[in-house]
Amino acid sequence: MRQKIVIEVPLHCAKCRKKILAICTTSDGVTSVTFQREGKDQVMIKGEKVDSARITECLRQKVNRHAKLLSVAKDE
Structure with missing residues (x-):
């Protein structure tokens, strides 16, 4: 299942920004x-079977x- x-x-x-990118891209x-900037700094990660809680931690x-x-x- 693909997640966003x-x-x-x-x-x-x-x-x-470089540290954030390194952490997110090395996750399984x-x-x-x-990166999205709509008044807030946000990172959008797409993938399959990604542990969102672990990345946030x-x-x-x-x-x-x-x-x-x-x-x-x-x-989708």
Whole structure:
């Protein structure tokens, strides 16, 4: 089952963006990672059998304590 996961992570600098990208792309099952900026800094992750809670926890520990899981939906 393909999933679309959206996580809100405040981006402070290019170094933070690079860390976020590294964490998300090395997770199992992830096929694509994109950044969205619609008034909020968001990361959209697409993939199969992705552990959204684990990715959010890694982002909280390594990048920003304010990472927040917004949605997990079936990708069509």
